[in-house]
Amino acid sequence: MRKKVVDGVSWVGKIDWEIRTAHGKEYSTHKGTSYNAYLIEDEKTALVDTVWEPYADEFVANLQLEIDLDKIDYIICNHAEPDHSGALPALMKLIPDTPIYCTKQATMSLPGHYHQDWNFRPVSAGDTLSLGKNTLTFQPIPMVHWPDSMMTHLSGKNILFSNDAFGQHYAHELLFNDLADQCTLYEEAIKYFANILTPFSPIIKNRIVDFLATALPVELIATSHGILWRKNPEQIIEQYLQWCDAYQEDQITIIYDSMYNSTKVIAETIARGILQHSPATQVKLFHAAKADKNDILTEVFRSKAVLMGSPTFNKGPLSSLSALLEEFRGLKFMGKKASAFTSYGWSGEAAKEMLAQLVDAGFTTTDEGFRVHWRMDTDERAKALQFGVDFASATF
Known part of the structure; x- marks a missing residue:
């Protein structure tokens, strides 16, 4: 009709x-x-x-x-x-x-x-x-x-x-x-x-x-x-x-995957550090293997900066993060900052690998990433919190 x-x-x-x-x-x-x-x-x-x-x-x-x-x-x-x-x-x-x-x-x-x-x-x-x-x-x-x-x-x-x-x-x-x-x-x-x-x-x-x-x-x-x-x-x-003009809102998006919640806890702790530095900033967290891919990419488009977190698995990040990083490369986001973090047991290459892929996708990295051997203790939680503060400071 x-x-x-x-x-x-x-x-x-x-x-x-x-x-x-x-x-x-x-x-x-x-x-x-x-x-x-x-x-x-x-x-x-x-x-x-x-x-x-x-x-x-x-x-x-x-x-x-x-x-x-x-x-x-x-x-x-x-x-x-x-x-x-x-x-x-x-x-x-x-x-x-x-x-x-x-x-x-x-x-x-x-x-x-x-x-x-x-x-x-x-x-x-x-x-x-x-x-x-x-x-x-x-x-x-x-x-x-x-x-x-x-x-x-x-x-x-x-x-x-x-x-x-x-x-x-x-x-x-x-x-x-x-x-x-x-x-x-x-x-x-x-x-x-x-x-x-x-x-x-x-x-x-x-x-x-x-x-x-x-x-x-x-x-x-x-x-x-x-x-x-x-x-x-x-x-x-x-x-x-x-x-069209390197669009950004006052937002940082944290994307992670986690095997036994260690990387998840790091993501949440870094988020608190970001808000400690910039209380009015919109901070959004996504589990890469559970959230809708296109919804995540929309939030990345909105963001001033992105953090990627994964346990180290086969000397790199989990596949959910690798797939998103390939999407970043194809979408050619402009003018955004980034960093990465990992929890690891026997080696800790995931953060380094993600940082390299972020640079290849056109992001500007702010540091060398954050690495935690096994799970965070009290001192490492404080370091993760400070990492969030420092990342927000480098972003804004």
């Missing part, structure tokens, strides 16, 4: 309440998601994007209830990723000659996914397509977050179909930001940026600046996932510019 966005523009996507991971198993979707597709009906009719492949038949069947498919004059494919384009094969079987407007890169990635030579119409920045009273303007945004990505602006209605920019994985029947829970919306938006878009922050900032330079008015941002921004849509653009 279609949902009205504005006169002449309808949402015709799919709300997925059940999904709990996206990008395979890489991204947790506690709040579900949506695959947003839009139908623009003017003198000509354009369909903007489709839905994920598992819902392709449902999408096409529902679309047929809303419009004679032969009346769709144009398809706009802002992005070839299958959660955007997955219904194209089912749709194109019924309207095979309909032109698909997309970037030049998408004319390679779409056939790569679906092995079909459809009627592609590659576009460049500033190219336009008249629908009658309203005009589409295309704005490629390569590496936000794929090379084939683009945004599409609808004049007259002043809608920006923003693709993966400004979205969230958040299922909501009422579509719009002013009708959503504001805390949940913000949390899902920052999680989306932190886990998916952070590696491209400098590029995203430039792409936003490029779009703003076009002076195309924006009264509504129609995202590819989650909530649409109709009340003060500038707020999410401004937020993205902040997130």
Whole structure:
């Protein structure tokens, strides 16, 4: 069933309440998601994007209830990723000659996914397509977050179909930001940026600046996932510019794993030391093997500094920490400080190994880490407390 966005523009996507991971198993979707597709009906009719492949038949069947498919004059494919384009094969079987407007890169990635030579119409920045009273303007945004990505602006209605920019994985029947829970919306938006878009922050900032330079008015941002921004849509653009700029809050995140609670006690003691030095600082602790990976990465994105703790196991950290350190390297967090700690029995290389990986991931280390042989005694608890004080002092 279609949902009205504005006169002449309808949402015709799919709300997925059940999904709990996206990008395979890489991204947790506690709040579900949506695959947003839009139908623009003017003198000509354009369909903007489709839905994920598992819902392709449902999408096409529902679309047929809303419009004679032969009346769709144009398809706009802002992005070839299958959660955007997955219904194209089912749709194109019924309207095979309909032109698909997309970037030049998408004319390679779409056939790569679906092995079909459809009627592609590659576009460049500033190219336009008249629908009658309203005009589409295309704005490629390569590496936000794929090379084939683009945004599409609808004049007259002043809608920006923003693709993966400004979205969230958040299922909501009422579509719009002013009708959503504001805390949940913000949390899902920052999680989306932190886990998916952070590696491209400098590029995203430039792409936003490029779009703003076009002076195309924006009264509504129609995202590819989650909530649409109709009340003060500038707020999410401004937020993205902040997130792109080595974003930090007054927070230190401690991430640890522990075999017999020795490393856990060290983490909690260091946390008390941090708060002793900086009582107003937000300090968050996560057990790496128990907490959700993407939630941890979101908190790292927010933080000024990070502490990693693990017992030494096979001359290094436990696998839960190693996996997160690899995520750090890929996400390219900027301007953050770090250190590491370990509890060990026969050797104590874990802290040194984690420090090296933190440096490789772009963090600035503040010291040589903290090591405890076996479990802490009274003197070592005092040293751990002081380590927290010193780490906070080096951070702020």
